[in-house]
Amino acid sequence: MADVQTTNQSILVVGGGMSGITAALEAAEAGYEVVLVEKNPYLGGRVTQLYQYFPKLCPPNCGLEINFRRMRQNPKVRFFTMAEVAGISGQEGDYDVTVKLSPRYVNEKCTCCGKCTEVCEVEIDNPFNYGMDKIKAAYLPHEFAFPMRYVLDPSIAGTDEGKKCLDVCEYGAIDLEMEETSFDLKVGAIVWAAGWDPFDAAKVDYYGFGEYKNVITNVMMERMAAPSGPTEGKILRPSDKKEPKNIAFIQCAGSRDENYLPYCSGICCLASLKHTTYVRELYPDCDVTIFFIDIRALDRLEDFYTKVQEDEKVVFIKSKIANITEDEETGGLLLEGENTRTGEQILMNFDMVVLATGMVPNKIEIDAAPDVSYDEYGFLINDPEKTGIYGAGCVRRPTDVASSVQDATAGALKAIQSIARR
Amino acid sequence: MENMVNYNPSFAEEVFRDVDSGDEIKMCMNCGVCAGSCPLREHMDYPPRQIFGLIRAGKREAVLSSKAIMLCTSCYTCVVKCPRDIPVMDVMHGLAHYALKQGYVPRKDTANFGKEFWNQVYKLGRIDEKDLPRRVFFAGGFVEGIKAMLNFMDIGLKLMLHRRMKLLPERKIKGVKLLQKMLDKAEGLGKGGIAA
C-alpha cells in the first residue's frame, strides 16, 4: 500500500510521457506536491519507443534521462507505475481520486541481474515492439527503463514458472503474493496527459495491414530501426527477413479521411521523412517513394524536408494510394493510385510499404468523472467553463515533443492557478 | 489532362448551382483516390478527380462531352473510399444528366459500354475485360441503353444486398468490411442516388 499524503494543494498528473513528466516537474519545481500516475511499468511514454528524434536525429534517451534526473532529485514528485486512475469525484480545488495499482510481482530490491529471465521459459508478445517479437514473461520492459526494474507477467504469477523465477532470485525481489491494490488521494487540480495510441491501420482494409506481412506502420518502423528492436536495427521485410530494395511510404493512411481520422496528425509527414533517413543510411541502394497529398513540415522543420528532397534515391509522388494488392508468392506489393500532378495511373511494385498512420488521443474514460470538453475529434479542450482538469500534450492536439512540452508547462500553470484560486 | 490552365470560375459556379450534387465537389482535396480506384478508369477519358479539376478550370466542353460521366456504372467504390465523403458517383450522374439536358449526346459506344458492363456483372459476377469491348458494339439505341443500364443497376443493387455479386472486377475484395460498408452505403443511398 502506498503511503501518500496529499491535500487539496496537491496536483495529480495522469500519464508519464513527455507531457506528464514535464507538467509534474514544472509544478513540483514551483513548490507544489505532485503525484504522477503511469499505467506502463516505466515512464517516458511513446517517446521511449522512437529510434531517433526529428529534426536533429538524436536518440530520445538523452532528453528523457535529463528529466528522470530532475525527477529523482525532486522529493515533491511521487510517481507510480503500473498505476491507473479508477475514480475521480469532486470539483476544482477539491478532488477525491482513487488510484489502482496492478501487481508487478517484483519489488524495489531488484538489481536487474536478469536471472529470472534466464530461467523463465514462457514467452509473451513484446508490447514494446508492437508484438513484432516475443519476450520472456519475466522481463525488463526495455533497456533504458525508468524505473530500472523487472516485471513478471500476470500469466505466470501463480504458476510453476513464477515459482522458478522466485527461487532463482537471490535478492528477494520477487513477490508472487502481490495483488492489485488501490489508494485514495486528495488533490486540488488534475493534469490529464495520457497521450495517444497509434491509429489501428487494419481499419483501412484496402491497404491490407494485418493481412499483408510486408505492410507495416510508422510506429513499427521506429522499433525496426532501433538497435534494441525486434530486428536489431535492421530494416527487414517481415515475410522473408530480406533487405528491401524499394520501400513506399503512404502518407495520411487513415488520416484526413472522413471514414477514419478526419484530422491531420501533424507529425506523420516528418516521421516518414525521418524514416527515409533511417532507410537511406542503412541501405545506400534502396529506393524510397513517398506518396503524399501534401507534405506538412511546418516552420523550421521545412529545412528537414528540403534536405530529404535532395537525396536522388528518394522520390515524392503526389497521390493518395487507392489500393494495395499482395503478390502471394513473392510478398511484393502492388500499389494503385493516380499521380495527381500528371494525371497518370500509378501501378508500382514495392518490397515493403510503411503506412504513415496518425495519433488517436486517450480520453478520460473513468465512470462518473467530472465533465470535461472535447473537440469533434476527441481532443481535450481546456474549457474556461470547466476548470480544474486540464489536458496537456497529445491529448489536446496531435503534435511533436517540443510542442507537447510547451503545452504541458502551460497545463502545469493552469493547475497551479486552480489551487491559487481557492 | 492539361495542367496549365487559366482559372475560370464561371463553369464551376454553374455546376455548383445547376448540377445535382454539384456543390459537393467543393470539398474535393484532389487526392486521387477516386481516380486511382475506379474500375473503369482505363476506359475513361478523365477519371473523376480530373473531371472535378476540369470543372474548376472552367473546361465546360471537355466535361460535358466527356465519356467518363456517361461511363460511371454506380459501383460505389469512389463513394466508399473518398476521404472527404463526397458522393463522387452522384456527382458523375448529376453531370451526365445535366449534359443530356444541355443537348450533349453521348457516343453510342459509351452507352453500350455501360449496358454491357452491367450485363456481365449480372451474368458472371465479374468483368471480363477482354470480352467487354467486343460486345459493346451489339446493343441497341441510346435511350434503350440508358434504360437498360438503370434496370440492370437495380438488379445489381439487389444482388449486392444479397451479397451474391462480386463487385470489384477481377480483384479480390480485402476483408468483408469494405463490402459491408459499401452495402451499408448502398442501402442508405438507395436508388435515389442512382437516378440522376
Ligand SMILES: Cc1cc2nc3c(=O)[nH]c(=O)nc-3n(C[C@H](O)[C@H](O)[C@H](O)COP(=O)(O)OP(=O)(O)OC[C@H]3O[C@@H](n4cnc5c(N)ncnc54)[C@H](O)[C@@H]3O)c2cc1C
Ligand atoms: C511514428 C511517429 C514518430 C514520431 N517521431 C517524433 C520525433 O521524431 N520527434 C518528435 O518530437 N515527436 C515525434 N513523434 C510524436 C511524439 O511521439 C509525441 O509528441 C509524444 O509522444 C507526446 O507525448 P505525450 O506525453 O503527450 O504522450 P505519450 O508519449 O503517449 O505519453 C502518454 C503516457 O500516458 C500513459 N497513459 C495512457 N493512458 C493512461 C491512463 N489511463 N492512466 C495512466 N497513464 C496512462 C501512457 O502509457 C504513456 O506513458 C512521433 C510520433 C509518431 C507516431
Ligand code: SF4
Ligand atoms: S527480479 Fe530478481 S532475478 Fe529478476 S532481475 Fe530482479 S533481482 Fe534479478
Ligand code: SF4
Ligand atoms: S502529417 Fe502528413 S501524413 Fe500525417 S495526417 Fe498530416 S498530412 Fe497526413
Ligand code: SF4
Ligand atoms: S477521392 Fe474525393 S477528395 Fe479525393 S480526388 Fe476524389 S473526390 Fe476528391
Ligand code: SF4
Ligand atoms: S461509382 Fe462510377 S466513378 Fe465511382 S468508382 Fe464506380 S464507376 Fe467509377
